[in-house]
Amino acid sequence: MSDKTFFTLPIELVYRIFDNLTNYSLLYSMKNVSKHFNTILAKYHRSFTILDLRYDQMTLQKIQYLSNTLEDNRTITTLFLHNNQIGSQGAEYLANALRQNQALTILNLHGNHIGLQGVQHLAVALQENETLTFLDLWENDIGDQGAQYLAKSLQKNQTLTTLEIGKNQISYQGVRCFLGVLLKNTTLRELYLSHNEITDEGALYMSIALENNQTLVVLNLRFNPITTIGKKDLGKIREKNPNLELII
Structure with missing residues (x-):
């Protein structure tokens, strides 16, 4: 033998x-x-920069293996994990990887229902991460408290330029958390908040926050219960920042 x-x-x-x-x-x-x-x-x-694992029915064990790999990986810059139902535990594994990873720039967790605990782990990691520029958290059940965690992280994070948090049950209270961020942050360029629960009060907060912001170039508030009153407040933003693409 x-x-x-x-x-x-x-x-x-x-x-x-x-x-x-x-x-x-x-x-x-x-x-x-x-x-x-x-x-x-x-x-x-052979090296690859994009890893596409959308709709892959990832188990927690696979997410853990992937996260361990990402900690010292220097080639993968884009990771798609759409609709894998990784939950809060999977988000925690990825958050641990983001603390160490120095290559990943795009992370898409669209439709993974990571919940409040999951987004808290990611928000803490964002305070330490210095490479991620794009984060998609569409439909992840983060709510107003999750929005607060993200807003707090963006007060320290200086690299994230695009944040997608549509369809997350975010109301005016969640928008209010972004007041300080949008007043001071000079990095965030695109903010997507469509399909939430933002009312006229939230629109007012956003208009105040963007009064002197010249960094944001895209703000998406489509499919929120904003009436003509809120739209009028938002319209004032266009007057002061003609470069802003306002979608309502």
Whole structure:
């Protein structure tokens, strides 16, 4: 019986095996098998910058493996995890990775229902992360309290330019939390708040917050219960900031 192992194969043959594996397999099946194996993977010529795992029915174990990989990964810049139902625990795993990761710039968690605890973990990580520029949290059940956590993190974060928090049951109370952010933050350029519960009072808060803000270029408030009164208050923003794309 042969006593040869995978590690005794010529490196050229090992790389040919890798060439026939998907990015997913390289991450989950090959990473962290052993230190020696990680060294081989690190020297392998193929790298990818986008990892698309939308609708992949990710288990918590897979999310944990992925998060562990992201901690020291230097090539993946975009991660799509739409509709995987990762919940608060999965969000915590990813938050831990964001504290260490120095490559990821786009994170899409659209429709994962991470809840209040999940967004709290991510908000804390955002205070330390210095590379993420785009965060999509559409339909994640974060509510007003979750909006407050994010607003607090943006008071320290200086890299995030786009935040999507549509369809999250956010009311005027959640919008009020962004007052201080929009008055002082000079990084955030796009804020998406469509399909929430923002009323005229929220529209008023937003108009006050943006009175002297020249950084934000897109504000999406579509499909919120804002009447003509609120729209009139928001219209004043356009007069002071003609470069702002206001969607209501």
